[in-house]
Amino acid sequence: MELQDEILNAATDLFRTKGLKFTMQDVAEEMHIAKKTIYKLYPSKEDLLLDLAVKGFDRIQARKREILESDLGMKEKIATVLIAMPDNYMNIDFSKLQGIEQKYPLVWKEISKRLDSEWEPIYALLEEGKRLGRVRDVSLPVLRQMITASIDSFLYTDGLARNGIGYQEALQEMVNIIMEGVWNDQAE
DSSP: OOHHHHHHHHHHHHHHHHGGGHHHHHHHHTTTHHHHHHHHHOOHHHHHHOOOOOOOOHHHHHHHHHHHSOOOHHHHHHHTTTTOOHHHHHOOOOGTTTTHHOOOHHHHHHHHHHHHHHHHHHHHHHHHHTTSSSOOOHHHHHHHHHHHHHHHHHSEEEEEETTOOOHHHHHHHHHHHHHOOOOOGGGO
16 A cells, blocks of 8 residues: 555656656656556556545545535635645646546546545535525535536636636636625725
């Protein structure tokens, strides 16, 4: 298991710098091991990327649980949990996943499935906010679709890069818009 974690860490570091263009040889060189050692655990790059996605989303869910169990105020909890990332993922530009659907369809399918699932704890928090009068009575399925569609766009298109916006910056701006809206009451 330790070698597997080391391979995943090396692949994460390489994704951070090269995006999807890293090779299994790059991972082997990064770790100073033979490429065949990696292939014993991961028969293909897609298998490696799939494990990265699964374990990455597991870490994201663990981070969300930490936030939900924290002493943060409700507003900060909602804003934070919507874009929760483990600390070691904060400086990764996930927009480098552009093209994954064609090159690694199993990985893309897993990412899409995980983005669209595991919303129950967030729904529960939002429902609690509604009961307390802190959250407006908005359609949670519409909010979920808005967030999921935005993240899909951030991940799989080059719109952010064309506008000089980083992935984390885009997530934070999305949450700011959701939490504060676009209307400026002070301008009236």
